[in-house]
Amino acid sequence: MLIYLICYDLEDDRLRDRAAKHLLRHGQRVQESVYEVWLRTPAQFKRFQRELVQILPKSAKLRWYRLTEAGLADSGAADGNTPRKPPAALIW
Numbered sequence: 001m002l003i004y005l006i007c008y009d010l011e012d013d014r015l016r017d018r019a020a021k022h023l024l025r026h027g028q029r030v031q032e033s034v035y036e037v038w039l040r041t042p043a044q045f046k047r048f049q050r051e052l053v054q055i056l057p058k059s060a061k062l063r064w065y066r067l068t069e070a071g072l073a074d075s076g077a078a079d080g081n082t083p084r085k086p087p088a089a090l091i092w
Contacts, residue, residue: 002045003072004037006052009061018055019062036067036083 006023010016010033020029026048027037039045049064056062067075075083 001069002039002042003067003069004039004045005065005067006035006037007063007065008033008056010056015056015060019052022052022055030083037064 004027006027008016008019010019016033023029023035023037026039027035029035037048039048052062072083077083
């Protein structure tokens, strides 16, 4: 299972909504413009990445960071809602 943290800063509401819909199909929102995304293979991530980049203009501020399960287990949150492991199975 591949885990990515995806962050963006978009001023356009329409683009923000389109990006959010795409991201929510593959993971969960953890803050307004921050998502945890779970994919099974590197090829799936490449396709996901390509689709997301096509939605947004080249000037979009978009970043992704790969997380490991060990790194996720060592993460936390001030509000007590610590990051959770991805689901054991994903159904698309």
